Amino acid sequence: MSSDLILKMEGIWKSFPGVTVFENFDFDLRRGEIHCICGENGAGKSTLIKILSGAHQPDRGTVYFNGEKVESLSPRSAMEIGIQTIYQEHNSFPLLNVVENLYTGNEKVNGIVLDMKTMVSKAEEILKHLHSDLSPFDIVGRLGSGAQKSVEIAKALLQESKVIILDEPTASFTQTEIEHLLNVIKKLAQSGISIIYISHHIEEVFQIADRVTVIRDGVNVLTDDAANLNEQKVISAMVGRDVSLFYDRKEVAVGETVFEARGLSGNGVTDVSLYVRRGEILGIAGMVGSGRTELAELLFGSKAAAAGEVLINGEKVDLKSPQSAILHDMCFITEDRQNSGLFLDHPLDKNIPIASYAKTATPLALPREDEKLARHYVDALAITTPSVFQKVVYLSGGNQQKVVLAKWFATEADIFIFDEPTRGIDVGAKEEIYKLMVEILEQKKAIIMISSDMPELIAMSNRVLVMRNGSVAGQLDKNEVSEENVLAYSIGGSLN
Amino acid sequence: MKVKRLLKHDNTPILLVFLGMLVVVVLIEWIFVRGGDFGRVAFLRPMNVSNVLLQVAVTGILAIGMTLVMISGGIDLSVGQMVSFLGTLTAFLLRTGTWNAYSVALFIIVLGVLCQLFMGFIISRTTLEPFIISLGFMSIYRGLTYLISGGRELSIHGQFTFLGQSRINITPQLRLGMPVIIFLLLIISVGLILKYTKFGRRVYAVGNNENAAFLAGINVRDFKLLIYAINGLLIAIASMTLASRLGTGNPLMGQGREIEVIAAVVVGGTALSGGKGNIYGTLIGAMLLGIISNALNILGVSPHWQFVMRGVVIIIAVVIGYLSSIGTFSLKTLFKSRRAIEPDPVNPA
Missing domain, CATH: 3.40.50.300 (P-loop containing nucleotide triphosphate hydrolases)
Incomplete structure (x- = not known):
């Protein structure tokens, strides 16, 4: 030396x-x-x-x-x-x-x-x-x-x-x-x-x-x-x-625009406009700290926007809380499922129905119905658990993520915001989550996906929006989506 | 299978402690106090049971509200002094003679709800600790009580007897006092609400994970406000019941009761951190603590031992509750670090 x-x-x-x-x-x-x-x-x-x-x-x-x-x-x-x-x-x-x-x-x-x-x-x-x-x-x-x-x-x-x-x-x-x-x-x-x-x-x-x-x-x-x-x-x-590491996803026909944001600012985000159509995934890229999660919080109404407007199915809506976002058929799969997605000490049959309560008129929540709902999604999403009475803290990362998804599927959401959909999940479970995302698209629903996982971003997204310092650094269409281009925008370089 | 699930139920350990204590008390009384004559054992006689229930009822009603508050992640230290405040005010208003009993009752209920709404507003709109905020309110109510009463006892002897002194005689021996009936009806209704309504499910959700609850479409701030309002309603009912039963309002009537109430709730299995607990556990917890002074009395032990006994019972109950919640009864685990005994979340056993 x-x-x-x-x-x-x-x-x-x-x-x-x-x-x-x-x-x-x-x-x-x-x-x-x-x-x-x-x-x-x-x-x-x-x-x-x-x-x-x-x-x-x-x-x-x-x-x-x-x-x-x-x-x-x-x-x-x-x-x-x-x-x-x-x-x-x-x-x-x-x-x-x-x-x-x-x-x-x-x-x-x-x-x-x-x-x-x-x-x-x-x-x-x-x-x-x-x-x-x-x-x-x-x-x-x-x-x-x-x-x-x-x-x-x-x-x-x-x-x-x-x-x-x-x-x-x-x-x-x-x-x-x-x-x-x-x-x-x-x-x-x-x-x-x-x-x-x-x-x-x-x-x-x-x-x-x-x-x-x-x-x-x-x-x-x-x-x-x-x-x-x-x-x-x-x-x-x-x-x-x-x-060969890239997931090869099935293409789905793209329909009309379902969600649009114009000039959204606030919560550390400046002037972001975006739209997503039925059957497509809009990827949101950017380095950690570039304002992606903050943008998602604005889109879902969990943080208040200082300026800008949101249109759902072409109509202007006021998303002032997660509650109103849910009523407008939106959902938000957060990056930190343990802190903001799950009720860890509660069993599956108490986790899965909780968000759908916001959408039903009755004040009742019958344990038997909740159990049935939970069973349905345990089967539909192939969640590995001894029973619906298991506390979710004991499930693996992939199965926990599926419980979060089940919670939102139960609300019959139309617009899915995923923040790091496969963080901390092993390879096999990742592929299952990807399949579920494609199923969402096949039901003519739309996905906005924040991801730091470059292969995931490139393989899954129809289009990619790159964030930097709280605003949009660039937008890439399907044929432009590449690691070089995403990275160039993320770190403040320029395209070739 | 049924038995297995029953054994795993959250309330099973505390119920076993309760039943065990009944057996021990009866055995001691039978053998040592009554000299082996089972016919003279007084502890489980209907008359004694009626008395114990009557003594537990007011604390029990308060414990229902506290259970909701604590499952949702809060705490309220002001309940005891609020009972003094509302109870004394009840007596004060009745003595002025200008309002009839119904108007007084309505006023006290509205005031109770408003008081808790005010406190709930501060707690739900800020990040301040409910412990400290309610401690402040505790002192405010104490002062107000002295201001109303001038520090004296306000007798309402002979009036306003329905809530506290009327009763239903099921048998000549077993008499259910009105406080007991109110308590049991409230336990059943709140139990049903917690289990079968969205509101009930959300109490647990908010207490276990406020962030996730907010993102699942629950307006957490207003929800907490609602819970404190319900707590206020229950405190108002308890205060009037107590004033009616005592036939008087005085500044000491609720003093220290917040500790009894919180003890009953915690012994009943509700987590201080929120998200866990149920109303039947609270019922057992209140009964368990309530029989202590009665049992000592029957066994001829100095009543001053009751506080020592109560402390011992609280600690034993909490230890057993903790051990059962982690699924082991080895005392060794109690002294290990918490992390080490939690099951591996990735590879559950």
């Missing part, structure tokens, strides 16, 4: 039950360089961070730090040798001030009394370089996103970190905050600290990177100096999957 390398990963293997993330992954980091990492959703970026920060142990392979082999990393030992990770979400104590945040767990003392004087002057010294308008006594929760990130970086500097990993740091930043942060990072690198910078924004990458690594399906497919690269080269390295 040459002496200009601070960190080196060699032949890393890592798998989780049912999925292999890293196969023989190599990576290295030079002293004082800014190394950007690019990759699609699910390519293995988060796993890389988790291995380096000690949250996950690799199955095989070696990590060298400062020329020495690291036996095993724990979150604590990673920090001790000088690897500090700054996660996407703020990781601070919002009610405490800057000094308290910087020193919590690492307090300076005089005997048993806190040495405030030293802590404050040290904090001031560090802040001077990072974010000069910050006072050590500002309450962190009241600061803007950029300033909060600076506090976290300051904490990393206080601990004399040699490697700082920044995961998608500029999410929810304003343009000036982004500029500021990028400058800070450049300064850090000049002072000899190595930076691993993970970003979905290609222009940020080319603004600061010394080197770029592209990860695809857990393999390091490209590492090169930024000077030798351009947007096109990075994008084409990110794509290129095995076509």
Whole structure:
């Protein structure tokens, strides 16, 4: 290992039950360089961070730090040798001030009394370089996103970190905050600290990177100096999957427009217009955090729109709550079924009928009818469960997802919004969900599908809308839908 | 098969504790107090049963409302002081002599519902903790009660006796007091509502997962408001029943009752976290706690032991309820971390 390398990963293997993330992954980091990492959703970026920060142990392979082999990393030992990770979400104590945040767990003392004087002057010294308008006594929760990130970086500097990993740091930043942060990072690198910078924004990458690594399906497919690269080269390295992995779906005749949104804004989404026709799937692509779920929440009425209108079957409707969306034959299969889709501690016969209550006039809900309904869908969707009295918490991910679907089938919905329909589901169950989606289309219903799973998006969608920073970055028709094009719009590049 | 399902029912453990306690009390009385003469055992005599039921009724009515509130994920600490408030106000209004009993009853019911609507409004429209909000209301009602009564007892002796003092004599020995009849009718109706109506199913849904309930078309905020309103109605009924039974309104009549009520509900198997529980469990819970002082009395033990006994029973009942909910009765599991004993959701056994 040459002496200009601070960190080196060699032949890393890592798998989780049912999925292999890293196969023989190599990576290295030079002293004082800014190394950007690019990759699609699910390519293995988060796993890389988790291995380096000690949250996950690799199955095989070696990590060298400062020329020495690291036996095993724990979150604590990673920090001790000088690897500090700054996660996407703020990781601070919002009610405490800057000094308290910087020193919590690492307090300076005089005997048993806190040495405030030293802590404050040290904090001031560090802040001077990072974010000069910050006072050590500002309450962190009241600061803007950029300033909060600076506090976290300051904490990393206080601990004399040699490697700082920044995961998608500029999410929810304003343009000036982004500029500021990028400058800070450049300064850090000049002072000899190595930076691993993970970003979905290609222009940020080319603004600061010394080197770029592209990860695809857990393999390091490209590492090169930024000077030798351009947007096109990075994008084409990110794509290129095995076509045999793609699901081959049956085509269904497309009918008239059933759902249309015009100029929808609010909830972090700006001016989105879209439509979907009977028998088709409108795919919504974009990087995590691009505003896709927020858009779905607007479409379903679970968050209020500030502007824009929605038309169902050509008629203007006011979707002010999920209740009214359900009455207009819509449904929303959320990405997080455990938190927003299921009543985990309740059995199937209590989960499946619950949404259909919104549509019936009677105040009664007879257990016998509910049971019958549940039985019907257990058979129709081939849900594997010992009985309809089983609590859904004990079902597998795929079967839980089917229970969510059953809940909405029971409402006889017409317009389906799927947010990550197959997240956390094994391959076999995935195909079953796809088949059910095609069945929905065959019943002349429409689907809006948010997905981070590129093969799924491409195989299933008739058209794709790509979101970026809360608005539509581009629309792709069937013949234009390709990994390159979706990705180009998602990360702010341009089409070929 | 039937037996197996009965054994797995949520209420089975607490029912067994209850029956076990009856047996123990009867055995002790029979052997030690009555010297082996079974004919003299007083505990299960109709007269004694009638008395115990009468003592349980008011707490029981309050526990019905609390069960709804707690299944839906809330809690209400103000019930005890609200009983004092509404009960004292009932006596106060009757004593002024300007309103007849029906007008007073109607007024108290409307006021009870409004009070809880006000509290429910704050709880359902904000993310503030119902625990703290209802604690605040508890103090407000306490103050109002003292303001109305001047700290004195307001006697309504001889008037307004129907709700609390009338009774139906089933046999000369077994007399069902009106509070007991009201309590049992309410238990049955709320039990039916919880099981056979959309409202009932939604109480559980909101308590188990508010997000999912909202996305399933339930207006969670208004729904919670409705539940507090129902709670207010039940508190009003309980307050008037108590004032009628005591023949007086005073600031102490409801004090501390919120703890009895919450204990009955929790012992009856309702989860503090919401989403789980049922009204028959609450009935058993209220009875179980209600017989303690009566049993001690019959066994000739100092009545001061009742609080100790009640505490022991609450803890035992909750431990048994927890162990049965995870399907094991090994005490070892109780001391393991919760995560370790939860069945693997991916590969259920």
